[in-house]
Amino acid sequence: MNNIQYPYYALKLWIDSFIFLLIFSGMIILFLLADNQPLGIIAALILLTITGRHFRKTTKNLYRNLKKRPALELTEGYLFDHINNIKIYWHNIDKLGIITIKGNTYVNFVLRDKTEYSKQLDGFLSKILFKLPDPEELSTKIEISLVKGRNEDIYNSIYKFREAKKLYNF
Incomplete structure (x- = not known):
């Protein structure tokens, strides 16, 4: 059998990624700009720690999609x-x-x-x-x-x- 490659479903990938990046980036910025510091910085770091791996995975998949590499x-x-x-x-x-x-x-x-x-x-x-x-x-x-x-x-x-x-x- 020959190798089979499937590309990304670009519309779903970009919509899901945009929603994720918008929500979590917005939350991190809001925590950093909050009046209750250093509590906001601590909350932003916790959120960044929790979502960091997913953030890297999302940007990697967007890059792979732009380069027309298979999913x-x-x-x-x-x-x-x-x-x-x-x-x-x-x-x-x-x-x-x-x-x-x-x-x-x-x-x-x-x-x-x-x-x-x-x-x-x-x-x-x-x-x-x-x-x-x-x-x-x-x-x-x-x-x-x-x-x-x-x-x-x-x-x-x-x-x-x-x-x-x-x-x-x-």
């Missing part, structure tokens, strides 16, 4: 989610499905080995939360509503790619 890439060895900067190896996927949460569509992956996945996660809190005891099946998800194309078609491509890998590798 999602299916290769012979793995699925690369450029939105979250994560590789999910085909051999590590036990099951997959499609879910919708608050109007956003995701491909849900049940992984065989969570340590292979958790090594790629950014941020201390993400790594800790992913290593906590979990139910029988550990899953992760990729938001495909930020990827250009019909969600069902994208899911079917991922499913077919994974099934082809399953036939050849297992």
Whole structure:
């Protein structure tokens, strides 16, 4: 199978990013300009700490979209989610499905080995939360509503790619 690349769904990406950047940048500026200092500075730093990783991820995705780079890439060895900067190896996927949460569509992956996945996660809190005891099946998800194309078609491509890998590798 050849590699498949999916571009960003630019309209949704830019609208979501604009709303996020406007709200949180506005809140940080309001906290910094508040009369109750140094409480405002402390609140701004806390908010910046909480949203900093998401802010970097948002600006990286906007830059990738401007440079016409793919959001999602299916290769012979793995699925690369450029939105979250994560590789999910085909051999590590036990099951997959499609879910919708608050109007956003995701491909849900049940992984065989969570340590292979958790090594790629950014941020201390993400790594800790992913290593906590979990139910029988550990899953992760990729938001495909930020990827250009019909969600069902994208899911079917991922499913077919994974099934082809399953036939050849297992």
